[in-house]
Amino acid sequence: MNKKLSVSEARVLEASWELLAQDGIEKFSMRKLANLIGIQAPSIYWYFKSKQLLFQALANQVAKDILLAIHPQGDWKEQLHDYAVTMRKQLQQYPCSAQLLMQTLPLERDYLQMINQFLQAIEPLPLSDKQKFNYIICVINYVLCHELDEYERRQVETELESETEQSLEQWALHVFEQVPAEKISIIHRMYTNGLFAEVGTDEMFVSGLDILLRGIEQKVIASS
Amino acid sequence: MNKKLSVSEARVLEASWELLAQDGIEKFSMRKLANLIGIQAPSIYWYFKSKQLLFQALANQVAKDILLAIHPQGDWKEQLHDYAVTMRKQLQQYPCSAQLLMQTLPLERDYLQMINQFLQAIEPLPLSDKQKFNYIICVINYVLCHELDEYERRQVETELESETEQSLEQWALHVFEQVPAEKISIIHRMYTNGLFAEVGTDEMFVSGLDILLRGIEQKVIASS
DNA sequence: ACCTGAACACCGTTCAAGT
DNA sequence: ACCTGAACACCGTTCAAGT
Numbered sequence: 259m260n261k262k263l264s265v266s267e268a269r270v271l272e273a274s275w276e277l278l279a280q281d282g283i284e285k286f287s288m289r290k291l292a293n294l295i296g297i298q299a300p301s302i303y304w305y306f307k308s309k310q311l312l313f314q315a316l317a318n319q320v321a322k323d324i325l326l327a328i329h330p331q332g333d334w335k336e337q338l339h340d341y342a343v344t345m346r347k348q349l350q351q352y353p354c355s356a357q358l359l360m361q362t363l364p365l366e367r368d369y370l371q372m373i374n375q376f377l378q379a380i381e382p383l384p385l386s387d388k389q390k391f392n393y394i395i396c397v398i399n400y401v402l403c404h405e406l407d408e409y410e411r412r413q414v415e416t417e418l419e420s421e422t423e424q425s426l427e428q429w430a431l432h433v434f435e436q437v438p439a440e441k442i443s444i445i446h447r448m449y450t451n452g453l454f455a456e457v458g459t460d461e462m463f464v465s466g467l468d469i470l471l472r473g474i475e476q477k478v479i480a481s482s
Numbered sequence: 483m484n485k486k487l488s489v490s491e492a493r494v495l496e497a498s499w500e501l502l503a504q505d506g507i508e509k510f511s512m513r514k515l516a517n518l519i520g521i522q523a524p525s526i527y528w529y530f531k532s533k534q535l536l537f538q539a540l541a542n543q544v545a546k547d548i549l550l551a552i553h554p555q556g557d558w559k560e561q562l563h564d565y566a567v568t569m570r571k572q573l574q575q576y577p578c579s580a581q582l583l584m585q586t587l588p589l590e591r592d593y594l595q596m597i598n599q600f601l602q603a604i605e606p607l608p609l610s611d612k613q614k615f616n617y618i619i620c621v622i623n624y625v626l627c628h629e630l631d632e633y634e635r636r637q638v639e640t641e642l643e644s645e646t647e648q649s650l651e652q653w654a655l656h657v658f659e660q661v662p663a664e665k666i667s668i669i670h671r672m673y674t675n676g677l678f679a680e681v682g683t684d685e686m687f688v689s690g691l692d693i694l695l696r697g698i699e700q701k702v703i704a705s706s
Numbered sequence: 707a708c709c710t711g712a713a714c715a716c717c718g719t720t721c722a723a724g725t
Numbered sequence: 726a727c728c729t730g731a732a733c734a735c736c737g738t739t740c741a742a743g744t
Contacts, residue, residue, distance in 0.1 A: 266708085288737060300738075301709050309737065360630070363638050365657050370666050377668040387672045388680055389689060396690045399627040400620065406584070407623075414587050433589050442594050444601040448611045456612055465613060466620045469697030476696040490727085512718060524719075525728050533718065 267305045269295060274316055279353040282413065314366060317358040322368040324348045328375055335471050337379040338397060342467050345401050356405035373398065380474070384482045393474050400470055408458040427454045491529045493519060498540055499576060506637065507578040538590060541582040546592040548572045552599055559695050561603040566625050566691050573629050580629035597622065604698070608706045617698050624694055632682040651678045 273294045277286055288309055292299040306312040327344050330337055349355045364373055376394045383390070415426045422429070427449075434446050456462055497518045501510055512533055516523040530536040551568050554561055573579045588597055600618045607614070639650045646653070651673075658670050680686055 287735085289735085297708095298710055300711085300740085303738070304708060363634060365654060367661050370657075370661060370669060374666040374669045377672075381668055387675060387677055388686070391669075391672055391677055392686050392690050393693060395631075396624065396693065399631070400623070403623040403627055407619075410587060430589060434594075437591050437594060442598040444605055445594060445598045445615075448601075448615055451611060453611055453615055462612070462616050466616050469617060469620065469694060469701060471697070472700040473693030473695070473697030476700065477693060511716085513716085521727095522729055524721085524730085527719070528727060 270302060270305050270312070271315060271319065274312065275352060278316075283354040283357050313358055314362050316352075317355075317362040318366045318368045320348065320352050320355045320359060321366065321372045323351070325368055325372045325375060328372075330379065334379050334383060335475065338376070338471055338474075339467065341376055341379065342397055342401050343464075345398070346405065346463060349401070349405050354409070356402045356409060360402055360406065383478050385477065389477065393470075393477075397467075397470055400466060404458070404463055404466065411458060430454065494526060494529050494536070495539060495543065498536065502540075503577040507581050537582055538586050540576075541579075541586040542590045542592045544572065544576050544579045544583060545590065545596045547575070549592055549596045549599060552596075554603065558603050558607060559699065562600070562621060562695055562698075563691065565600055565603065566621055567688075569622070569625050570629065570687060573625070578633070580626045580633065584626055584630065607702050609701065613701065617694075617701075621691075621694055624690060628682070628687055628690070635682060654678065 270291070273291055274286075277291050277294055281290065288302055289299045292302055295302075302312070306315065324345050327348055328341055331340065349359075352358075359369070362369065364370060373394060376398065377390060380390050380393065385393075411426070418424060418426055418429055424432075430449060434442065434449065439446055494515070497515055498510075501515050501518055505514065512526055513523045516526055519526075526536070530539065548569050551572055552565055555564065573583075576582075583593070586593065588594060597618060600622065601614060604614050604617065609617075635650070642648060642650055642653055648656075654673060658666065658673065663670060
């Protein structure tokens with residue numbers, strides 16, 4: 259928006275998503291990226307002054323997409339709920355997007371606007387600015403954390419399976435056997451009851467989001 | 483506990499904390515670590531098979547410390563509140579501890595035990611295992627995110643000041659000027675009202691924690 | 707304006723060889 | 726059991742030089 263993308267600048271961003279999908283953010287390198295585009299590594303530096311700034315541009319692309327996908331509807335609670343669900347859906351469209359947003363301080367144009375949109379949903383509520391800001395950051399962090407955990411779980415899972423041909427659940431249970439059962443009794447029970455398969459599901463996401471929104475609601479009620 | 487630390491193994495861990503405090507987790511390298519201890523880089527690999535496993539050991543040290551600092555007292559709400567506050571306090575004792583815990587899947591002994599301890603606080607509540615687990619993960623993630631944000635803010639701040647001799651607040655306001663004011667009106671108002679100085683304070687931490695706990699409370703009430 | 711080759715100053719990790 | 730030197734296969738980034 260504030261800067262028209264040249265063909266090649268867009269090309270770098272496009273190839274970056276491809277590389278992130280292939281190798282993940284840990285193994286992302288400027289050399290591999292250049293290779294994918296068909297140029298030499300130093301050429302990228304003509305478009306982005308550093309890897310950091312490239313990542314920021316990627317993060318901002320995601321933020322912009324989230325912003326575009328958001329449409330206010332219903333009361334503040336329904337709005338925040340929809341915003342969070344929409345944000346998660348958009349994050350899932352881009353590889354490693356949660357990491358990118360986490361690594362970027364929210365001082366980019368579209369990221370700021372996204373936060374502003376979230377803030378607008380609770381603007382009329384009888385809360386202090388401090389509260390409003392803090393609560394919105396909590397909701398956004400919740401969505402990001404959820405995606406981060408999901409990503410990490412998938413990583414360890416595929417890594418484990420390619421190495422030992424064991425599922426993560428099997429391995430977890432094996433780990434538990436080495437720890438005195440009484441010391442982790444509750445978590446042990448949960449895992450043997452098949453809780454593992456539920457981690458990261460839509461239901462879990464909505465359930466965690468719900469306590470956040472109910473918590474905010476209580477604060478609203480308390481101060482009106 | 484399950485493995486007696488040799489003098490040098492403890493020495494590696496000790497030096498690791500020193501290096502993390504000096505350089506941060508991004509610039510942590512095995513070579514610098516070796517240098518700090520007074521050995522060659524490959525020697526570290528006798529104690530820890532990889533950088534990853536060294537980080538896991540560090541994370542587990544933090545988890546153990548949190549566990550030791552926790553003492554159940556009061557009802558479930560007071561307990562969770564104290565646990566979160568204690569966890570934050572312990573995280574602040576170690577440099578980059580939040581990053582270390584975030585990077586580590588909770589499958590280490592002491593980390594598991596820590597989660598179990600949190601779970602114990604809400605064990606008697608009339609909630610499903612799924613809910614209990616999810617809510618506790620939310621609380622733990624909240625504490626970690628809060629520390630992460632704080633760390634990131636400090637990083638950018640010192641980086642910015644050494645480069646441009648500007649404070650983060652000045653720079654943020656400058657960024658705002660480049661964005662159409664109407665599009666970020668709320669966040670703009672908040673920043674000009676001095677909200678910036680409040681980010682990351684104890685008060686903010688407790689305020690966010692509170693909506694989580696109240697949210698859980700509502701769920702308890704709803705299902706009893 | 708856009709791209710390259712060569713180079714700098716680093717990485718994590720392996721491994722034969724030393725004591 | 727513990728440590729080293731040398732080496733492998735990488736990094737991000739700079740910069741003079743090309744077109």
